[in-house]
Amino acid sequence: MSEFFQRWRARLRPAARTIWLLGCTPAAWAQVSGGDVIALDLRSPMFWLSVFGLLGALGLGLVLGLVQFQRLKLRQRRAELLLVRRERTKLSALLNAIPDPVYFKDANGAYEGCNPAFEQCTGLREADLVGRRDEQLAERPAWSQALGPQPPGKPGPQRTLSWLTQADGSRACLDVVQAPVFDEGQCLGQVGVARDVTALREAMSQLHRAVTVFEHCGEGIMVMDADLRIRDVNPALCAITGYSCEELEGSMPHYLRLNEQDPDFLERLWAEVEAHGKWSGELTDRHKNGETVPLWGTIVKVPPAESHGQPHYLSVLTDISRIKKTEAELLHQKLHDRLTGLPNLALLRDRIERQVGLAQRDHTCVAVLYIDLDGFRDVNDIAGHAAGDAVLKETAARFINVVRASDSVARVGADEFVVVLSGLVDEETSMRLGERLIDAMREPILLGDKSFTLGASIGLALFPADGVSVDELLRNAEAAMCRAKAHARNTVQAYRPELTQAVQQRFELTHALRHANEAAQFRLEYQPQVRLSDGALIGAEALLRWRHPTRGPISPAEFIPLAEDTGLIIPIGRWVLETACAQAARWQGQPGKPQQVAVNVSARQLRQPDFIETVDFILAETGCPAQALELEVTESLLLEDAEAAIELLGALTARGVRVAIDDFGTGYSSLSYLRRMPVRTLKIDRSFVSELGQDAHVAAIARTVIVLARSLNLDVLAEGVETAEQAAWLQREGCDWAQGWHYGRPMPAEDFVLTPHALPDGPRRTLRHLQLA
Structure with a gap:
């Protein structure tokens, strides 16, 4: 095997060398070949x-490079698509999560999509919207008319406020913004966002009202930070304190x-603020001019808006200066006499105590x-209550000038x-002061x-x-005063124990007299008045x-003077006049009944400015003829104000x-005034x-x-005739009428009857007339 590889390497080496040489420069060839030129055999x-x-x-x-490039490009495209998909997912989730309605339109105004908030707000589904314009919808959004197509030449967002009725029937206000979307200058469409601003508008409205209240409220409002430094005040507070807003900001109230308030008071104040969140009560501030200003304040602790923030405090202050002044005035009125300004009984009792x-x-x-003033009631009766008030003021001033401060x-x-x-x-010193008080009243009041x-x-x-005790001192001093008034006026009488019973009786009788007038304990009895010449009934006295x-039974001699002193004679006298006139009206035309009723009238009654009107009213109300009423007055009326009496x-x-x-001859008479008086009868007092x-x-x-009555062409009536001898003497002397037990005791109206008496025959004295100059 090694030989095989060595043989192929030897064969391929020249070829490889040739390929290398083809790719080399000539200089490289020379270097390889040692400067010799290598010949290429093209036929090899x-x-x-x-x-x-x-x-x-x-x-x-x-x-291979192209394949690798395409693989890399494809991988990059996949990454981009994944990124886009993720972005679209995020955007979709974002749109779905946005609570505000959002929608998209293309350049033609057709909807491209919307978020669920838009569907919930308008009640339209996205599937029904996509590809359609607003005018193609059966129920178009409320804002569609205000936000039409984008005006040409004016690109930019459009905005409007739209009100719509939600599914629960409530009204919502939407702030709708619609903006165009551009890409490289080309409008791709529009995007719209609608935001529910109902709560915001309500908050703004509330804020506006709060600002208006803050600015125009009559109470002062102060905002303080956690260090109790003033951060803001309203104009009312500036008016209360006299400082401007700039002067108050940053300072402590x-x-x-x-250093200006009671530490204990401030400690209680802040303890209540911390415990209950607020405190209310009276405060005292200082005006810029230095005056003290009473305030009614409410301090409220406002919790921080953030968890790590600090609280601040709100203070509402009301100026109660007028209230305090009014309270002081009311207290003064409660404890002082309104007319004279002197302390009244309530304050007097406190001072004595x-x-x-x-x-x-x-x-x-x-x-x-x-002290009781002698003759004061006459001032009211003669000159009126305004004059009486002036007399009381002058009296108070004189008394104040006499006593010590x-x-x-x-x-x-x-x-x-x-x-x-x-x-x-002691008693002597007090008596001397009493004499000085009496002397102060001796000078006439003009x-x-x-x-x-x-x-x-x-x-x-x-x-x-x-x-x-206070009650004992006042009661016993009043008892001594009553003794001075009854026995020796214009004097000072010291209290003695025996006076208490008499004063108590007078007080009880006065109270009983007031109650008697209200409880109808009074009644009238009528005593016949007869003509002496023939014993005929001519009238009766009530x-x-x-x-x-x-x-x-209580004697009139006991309660009539008391009624005069207390003023009860006015309502009692009116009742007597009404009752007598009513009875006289019922007796009219009845045989054996008096056709005229005589009524005693006190001087105080006659001094009433409406006495004539009262008589007219009673006569009209009861139906009593004026000639059936006779009013009996006393001689004292002539001495007080004769001209007014003549007119009345x-x-x-x-x-x-x-x-x-009545009772003529018992007082001081003025014959000159008597001659001018329009009277018809003189009554001889029973004492004569x-x-x-x-x-x-x-x-x-x-x-x-x-004789005087005959000279003035007046009738004469004798009172208190109790025996036949008295009646015979009066008849012989020329008296016209008589009244007394001899003719009948006072009796109720239903039992009224005249007791007949035969007068002894005798010569009637010829009356001599007085020559009045």
């Missing part, structure tokens, strides 16, 4: 075998500074002076004041063209001698009676109402009639009254 088979072998080898190498506490500690005294003056009633003295005071002189009755009670549920009585007379002067047969001077006075 070996030569051609070498040539064809070389060409075959070259062809085979070329084919005054109401949260330790505090003074008593100090006196117990220091072993000193407290003096309470209870440490003493208290309070108004506790219509015309009642209380002065409280503390410190080193109101326009009118002058009023008032007095003061003062009661004194001392702690601890006359009481140890007399008020009060039967208490527990005390029984004239108005009554003009209506047909008779007017009589009861002593006609015992005292000649009394008989002379009664005779003079009768």
Whole structure:
């Protein structure tokens, strides 16, 4: 075998050498041949075998190279296709995962595809869309009309807002953007994306409202960071504090500074903020001008938006300066008299209680002076309530000028004041101060063209001698005042234990009197009035009676003055007038019944500005004829304001109402005014009639009254006629009418009857007339 290979190698060596030489340069030939030229034998088979072998080898190498190149290209193409497939898979997964509707169109506007979000949003399936344009669809998307074909010459995205109704019936707003797709300047189609911006628009709307509220809210709003540094404020807060927004930013609020607030208060505040997330309460800030501003604040802790962020704080502040001012005013009104500005009873009690506490500690005294103005009711009756208010203001000012700054003056009633003295005071010192208070009222009070002189009755009670509690001191001082008013006006009376019972009785009677008027405990009884000449019934006087549920009958002499003092005479008198007029109307035309009823009217009733209107209303309401009513007034009315009394009585007379002067001769009479008074009757008081047969001077006075009445063409009626002798004397002297138990006791209307009495025959005295200048 080795020989075989050696033989073929020897045969092939020349051929290989020849092939090598063919591929070498001449220089290489020279080197190989040693400079000798090698001749080629073209007819040698070996030569051609070498040539064809070389060409075959070259062809085979070329084919193998092409095959290898195609294999490499195919492998690269496969890698590219795999990459494209993967990219398409990623893109498809991306489109399917996008929550916003996405669609593709070709250059002609026909749909090429869409994602599932588009199908869910529009309700159209991709299979029904592909290859079709919008106008070819039965239900086209809501935005298709706004996003038409791409305008020529204006390449670029198109955008619109579209509203559609979703499957659940809710409305959704879509922000749709459609953009062209170009490749080397050629438009391949369009891609569109629709985003649901309903929540975004709602958030923007809420944000707009929040910004509007923030800017225009009347309460101050402050945003602080975690270090309590101000980051933003609204205009209202700037108005509250007086600082601008730039001045406040970066600073710490005054109401949260330790050096300006109570540390314990701030500790409680932040403890509640941390525990509950917010705190509300009163705060105190400082205005730029240095004034203190009371605030009602709410501090809210806002958690961080991110897990590793820091919280911030929101503070809403309301300026409550006006509220505080109003509260102070209301408290002042609650504790002070609105007219005079003096402390009222509530504040007075508090001050007395505090003074008593100090006196117990220091072993000193407290003096309470209870003051009641004498004659004040006449001011209201004569000049009106406006004048009364002016008098009270002047009185309060005078009392304040008398007492010390440490003493208290309070108004506790219509015309009642209380002065409280503390410190080193005793009864003598307090009495002297009371005298000074009385002296302060001696100077007349001028109101326009009118002058009023008032007095003061003062009661004194001392702690601890006359009481140890506020109620005891006030009650006992009032008891002493009542004693001063009843016995010696314009004086100071110190409390004595025996006064308590009398004052208590008066208080109880006053309370019972008020209740009696409301509970209909009053009734009227009627006493006959007869003509002395023939004993005929000419009328009856209505007399008020009060039967208490527990005390029984109470004398008019006991409760009528109390009604005058308390002002209850006004409603009581109206009831009497209404009841009497109604009864007179029922008696009209009935035989044996009085055709005229007399009613007593107090001066306080007559001073009421609407008294005439009240009489007109009652007469019309009850149907009582004006001539069936007689009003009895006292002589004191003539002395208070004669001209006004003449005008008032004239108005009554003009209506047909008779007017009589009751108890004539017991007071001070002015004959000049009496002559001008439109009265029809003079009534002789019972005190004169009861002593006609015992005292000649009394008989002379009664005779003079009768003569005076005849001279003035007035009728005369004698009250309190109880015996036949008195009736006979009055008849002889020329008296016209009589009234008394002799003719009948006061009796209810249903039991009214006249007791007949025969008068003894006797000569009637001829009356002499007085000549009045």
